[in-house]
Amino acid sequence: MTSTKRVLHVGARKVQTNGMALILDYLNEKNRPYSAQDVFGNLQKQHGLGKTAVVKAMEQLAQEGKIKEKIYGKQKIYFADQAQFTEVSEADLKAMDTRVSELSTKVQAVTQDCRQLETELKQLNSSLTTADMMSEIQQLKAECSGYHERLEKIKSATNHITPEEKEKVYKDRNIYVKEWKKRKRLASDMISAILEGYPKSKKQFLAKAGVETDEDCKVAVPST
Template sequence: MSKKDNGASLILAYLNERNRPYSAQDVFTNLQKQHGLGKTAVVKAMELLALEGKIKEKTYGKQKIYFADQARFKDVNDADLKAMDSQISGLTTELQSLTQSCRQLEAEMKELTSSPTTEEVIAEIQELKEECSDHRARLEKIKSATNHVTPEEKEKVCKERDLYVKEWKKRKRLASDMINAILEGYPKSKREFLDEAGVETDEDCKAVLPST
């Protein structure tokens, strides 16, 4: 494009290629970003092209519409139209097939990218092997230990624990009953009585009574 034609050759080629009606604003919008044409230059170029008969101009109210001179396009017969329709149908089918293939490839790529790499799998296997080795070592150490508790010893300890817990509950209940009986004739609060008597409760010592 030369500075002399102010984009006229570019606009002419654009209208002939698209072969559809455009306003000067449409052409300016479509070509300005890529080719840097000014709106005034576009309007003047299209008016000049129409004046020279290179494009056609139609006026609708206050708006002018420009389009390619249809005389420059050869006539198309029915056979050509059918051939074009057949070509369009074939291309549409091919497009659908390619679109489906692209979707399948995208799904495969997504699956592959989300899977761990070979290096990551090898590292994870090595980590699991080391973990299994540690567990085996601990198991062998436990098996070889000589201080295992026999079932009889375990049962004895559990029975003793239950006995001590029951005795604890019994004495706690007796002490509570005795304190409550004293408090019936005591003029002060329970807390003051416990402090004066020097009694420490389980709660004071943060001792929790186990469940049997």
């Protein structure tokens, strides 16, 4: 065996040994049944173990009696050797159950507190800081000052009209608009009557007669 091959062989054995130790520790820690695929999926991301290496390591651990193997159909299940664990009495199990229940209650309470704190934090993050609030107050004061100045200018102006004068302007406007509509309708009727015996088009007639329409002047009758 060349020196290069010897180094690669030693390195491969070291990796396999480390992988076996890692898998053995994992199964003993979790103390529950796993398939080789489960162990590969749980350890591959963190430790970079290949699936083939995991399968070989678990088979070897089972052959060496360090873990137990059960076959269900075509699937092999591996789990820690229970003989290594200290037997626990019924009283100890009840005490553990009580402790688990107490810790679960504490976890629920802490989780609820965390949710409440998260809600308060979101509210605080969405609120204005003291500096932002002071800046906004100054901006609002400046706007109010501008509105006050504008109001004073309006109050001091000499071109105000009374409500009665304003009402008269609106009434006069309505009268003029109605008269505009009336005269436009009369003119339209007259032109239609003339065009019944006129040999040319309406456009030619209006041009010859020198009539300018609202459309020519780009105006429209306003609504009343």
